[in-house]
Amino acid sequence: MIEILSSAALATVQDLGRTGSLRWGVGTSGAMDNLALAAGNLLLGNELGAAAVEIPVFPFKVLFDEDCAFALTGADCAARLDDQPLLPWWVHQARAGQVLTLGLPQGGAQRGSRAVLCVAGGIDVPEVLGSRSTQLRGAFGGHEGRALRRGDLLRAAGAASACRTGFGLVPPALALPLERDGAMAVRVLPAAEYAAFEPSSREAFWAGEWKITPHSDRYGYRLEGEALRPIAPMELRSHGIVPGVIQVPHNGQPIIQMRDAQPSGGYPKFGTVIEADMWRLGQAPIGSRIRFIETTWDEALDALDEVRAWLDKVARMVELHRGAPAARN
Template sequence: MTELVVKACGPMTSLQDRGRSGYQRFGVSPSGAMDMRSLAMANVLVGNAPGVAAIEFVNLGGSFTCAGGDLRIALVGAGCALSIDGTPVPPRTSAILKEGQTAQVGHTRTGTFAYLAVAGGFAIKPQLGSLSFHLRSRLGGLNGAALQADDRLPCIIQAQDGAPVHLPVNEDDRDSPVRVMLGPQDDYFTPDAIRTFLDSEFTVTPQADRMGFQLSGPAIEHAKGFNIVSDGIATGHIQIPGNGQPIVLMRDRQTAGGYPKIATVISADLDRFAQVRPGSAVRFSAVRRDEAVAAARALKEQIASLPDALVPVRFSLTTEHLLSTNLIGGAVNALAPKMSDLAP
């Protein structure tokens, strides 16, 4: 059996896919990749469906050795660099990790989360329909845990041959405001509080994890107190507890909560928001329902079109390749006299 062997990785490196659905009424968090778009791109590069489980990195990278066969791999997200036995792999490009070789994943540089996909995915039994690891319940992952050194990930056998491919896609606009829809409890806040929320800049604090991002900024004033009867939570809900500081609930969120929710990050902007690093600033912009729906449809169509955007890589731009290629078509001596100057 072909396996990907973990040699080293950072804490909270885990398996994540599209998450588990249909169990929130039982109190089960959906979990799933924090950046679904990057997960989809990594999977498409190796020929998988967009939601297949991949390895999610949080800030730090890791190293992995291939055992028992070759694997096609791809890394996408947060400006991470991938190399195989020290040879760099271009960004958003698939590569063959041969038996015995080691893939090195660098730390994140432009965000927090990155994804390493393997062709065929992992031969691991899902829990409640998903491989996504949820820390607090110990659901999913490898044996109910995050990854650590010496773990062995069995891989589903799939054809690993063929030329590498590249995915030339545009990066997200990280400077534009994160779009939200007001509610469902915006009536629990004064008009001035809503203006403050939409007109102010907030900072992502170090208290940010897969469950939620705590923000710091101007206090948001409640109009009816900060306790409500606990109701359902959706990914992207923005709670305002008693201290007036927003908490954006993320993939590992609880399924019910008792703080009023001033707004909800639209689904099309969740991936971009998840990549905002602690210490970075963020602003919010309110949109209508029809705009949120249109953005969600556009993202769905973009992910569906990713396979059509793949570009074959004709060769690897390595030192060995350059040395073996004749790059000179001729030579001219700029100091030599012209033929016309030599005429009698």
């Protein structure tokens, strides 16, 4: 068991998401950084989509009530086990009674915006519609359908299992970098109403930087930049949308639908962030600036293959490490 010692808001139990339920009006949820969750699970020998704790606000503390192997991925959050500093993207061993503390690096500089705490065997909460992810708006899934709070107890399904520790990997932000003019970038496919916007707005979308405003969350990232103007006013019926879709409301400031996005909406669709780059957005801090790169369908598929190849490389590395003889003291 692990016990939550913090009252910091918005930490939730997440897995890779709830697929197949959009037709019932149920969003996907799932980890904002799916690569961090998948890699952490691979490091521990878990199933790829085992549930973990996603932590977007620091400091955050948990108490291990029993011995348990764990991996920290995602944001570099100056983690400590009792008084011992921990490496990010690494497998560690906690003993019963030890406290894990996640905080901001010295000086306040932070790489990434969400840490992911994976534990041996995964976080054991009930499946709802095929997923253990928390759906905050519907108040189901995860731990009682809500954000975690002080005093909550979570069971680590494989806490008693033997698990090799003391190794890690290079994070995808370094292994798969993507920037434009010094700013983090994501690739975007033009969407259904793209051609209905003024040419100058289409050009500004690709050429400019966009600020992620404080009005952003797991439901959507609201951006600030040069307003996108339609050629003529548009009124659309509500229609299906998915995470990654970029909608443009009447004020011209885009909204990127994120993991907790509602399954329908009526604003014009300007573009769609490709699936292979959604993890990058998930780690983009509030207040940071991002750039968009126009891409094609074939390039989007190639990018997804690149991500899968990186995960395959991680899996092979872990397999080699687990097959190596244990070091002698």
